[in-house]
Amino acid sequence: MENRGILTVVSGFAGSGKGTLMKELIRNYDCYALSVSATSRAPRPGEEEGVSYFYKTREEFERMIEKGELLEYAEYVGNYYGTPRSFVDEKLSEGKDVILEIEIQGAMQIKKQYPEALLLFITPPSAAELKERLLRRGTETEDVIRKRMQRAAEEAEGIDQYDYIVVNDDVAECTELLHGIIRAAHFTPRHQAEFVEKIREELQGNR
Amino acid sequence: MENRGILTVVSGFAGSGKGTLMKELIRNYDCYALSVSATSRAPRPGEEEGVSYFYKTREEFERMIEKGELLEYAEYVGNYYGTPRSFVDEKLSEGKDVILEIEIQGAMQIKKQYPEALLLFITPPSAAELKERLLRRGTETEDVIRKRMQRAAEEAEGIDQYDYIVVNDDVAECTELLHGIIRAAHFTPRHQAEFVEKIREELQGNR
Numbered sequence: 001m002e003n004r005g006i007l008t009v010v011s012g013f014a015g016s017g018k019g020t021l022m023k024e025l026i027r028n029y030d031c032y033a034l035s036v037s038a039t040s041r042a043p044r045p046g047e048e049e050g051v052s053y054f055y056k057t058r059e060e061f062e063r064m065i066e067k068g069e070l071l072e073y074a075e076y077v078g079n080y081y082g083t084p085r086s087f088v089d090e091k092l093s094e095g096k097d098v099i100l101e102i103e104i105q106g107a108m109q110i111k112k113q114y115p116e117a118l119l120l121f122i123t124p125p126s127a128a129e130l131k132e133r134l135l136r137r138g139t140e141t142e143d144v145i146r147k148r149m150q151r152a153a154e155e156a157e158g159i160d161q162y163d164y165i166v167v168n169d170d171v172a173e174c175t176e177l178l179h180g181i182i183r184a185a186h187f188t189p190r191h192q193a194e195f196v197e198k199i200r201e202e203l204q205g206n207r
Numbered sequence: 208m209e210n211r212g213i214l215t216v217v218s219g220f221a222g223s224g225k226g227t228l229m230k231e232l233i234r235n236y237d238c239y240a241l242s243v244s245a246t247s248r249a250p251r252p253g254e255e256e257g258v259s260y261f262y263k264t265r266e267e268f269e270r271m272i273e274k275g276e277l278l279e280y281a282e283y284v285g286n287y288y289g290t291p292r293s294f295v296d297e298k299l300s301e302g303k304d305v306i307l308e309i310e311i312q313g314a315m316q317i318k319k320q321y322p323e324a325l326l327l328f329i330t331p332p333s334a335a336e337l338k339e340r341l342l343r344r345g346t347e348t349e350d351v352i353r354k355r356m357q358r359a360a361e362e363a364e365g366i367d368q369y370d371y372i373v374v375n376d377d378v379a380e381c382t383e384l385l386h387g388i389i390r391a392a393h394f395t396p397r398h399q400a401e402f403v404e405k406i407r408e409e410l411q412g413n414r
Binding site for chain 1: 226239251330333334337356360363364366367368369371372373374384387388390391394395396399400402403405406407409410411412
C-alpha cells in the first residue's frame, strides 16, 4: 500500500469554492489526479472525451452499474453520472492521490467501498458569506439562491460524517491546508503497512 | 472544542531522533507546549522544578495516583514517572497543542482517557540506520546497544496502534511533516464541533 495514492473525496456547499481549490491543488502539486466521471448525457461543445467526462449511452452506463464498474453513481435530470472504478484504481496504483469531487450521498457510497478514503468537506466561514458568494456570481436568480441555501442547510446535517471539515476563507491558505491533510494520510499505519513489515523483519533479524 | 489544543503523544525507538524533533517543533512554532512529567526521583544538578520535572515524594506521587491526578504513570528503576492531568488540561484549554513524549504503554493509557489524542510514532528509515545512530552516539556499550535493538524489535509489534507512523530521515522535513499532521487534527469534526453547530444554526435561520 505504501506507494499507493490516497483516494480523496471532496464535497462542499455550492459556493464553498471547492472547484477553485481543486484546480489550485492540481496546479501547485504534481501528486494529484482528478477523477473523470462517466455520464450518459451528450457532450456539450468544447467538452472532451476522457477529460470532461467519459461519455456512455444509457445502455452502456447501465451495464457498468450491473458489472459493479462504478464506485458511485446517481441519476440527475434524466442523466446518469458516476465514477468509474478502473480509472480511480489505475491512478491510485500509479501512486497518484485521486480527488473525487462529489456530493454527500456519493461520498458515503465511496466510504463503504474504500474505508481508507479520505472525506473532506469544504465550507465558507459563515452562512452569510455563502449567500454573499452566490449573489456575487450574479448568474443565479433569487429563487435559485434560495434553493441552494436550503440545500446547504440539509447538507450541513451530514457534514460530521466527513473526516475533515475545512473552512475556505483564503484560497491559498486553504489549498495548502488541504494538501497538508492529504499528505498526512500517507502516514497512517494502513498506508505505512509495507514499511512496518520491513522494519519489523529487519529488527527481528538483528536480534 | 474548537479552540482547544490537540493532545499529541509522541513515541519512538531510542535513536529515532524524537527528542530533537520535539525541540524543533517547539522552536519553530508557537502553538506547542511540552508536557512536564512528575517524578519521585530526586532532582539532578541543573534540573529545574516545573521545567525538567515536577518533583514529588513517593507519598505525594502515590496520592496523585489514588486521586486520578495522573494521565499515565510507570515505575522505572524504583522511581515513579507520570503525566499530571492538570498541567495538560490547562495548556489544552489555553489552545496549546500539548506534546507528551512517552512510551507505548503510556500512550495506550492516554488513548483510553483521551480518545481524541493524536498518537505519533517516530522511526528511523531502517534498523541499520537505527543501530548506526546508537553507535554514533558513542556513549553506549555494545551490550546497551544490543538491548536497545531488542527493545525496538518488541516495540515494533505495537506501532500500528498509533495514528501515524513517521519516518525521520531528515529533521527539517520531518518537523514540518509532524506540524502538518498535528495541524490537520484541528479540522476533524470533533474539533470543528463549535463551527458546525454555528453554521447549522445560521443556515437554519436562513431558510
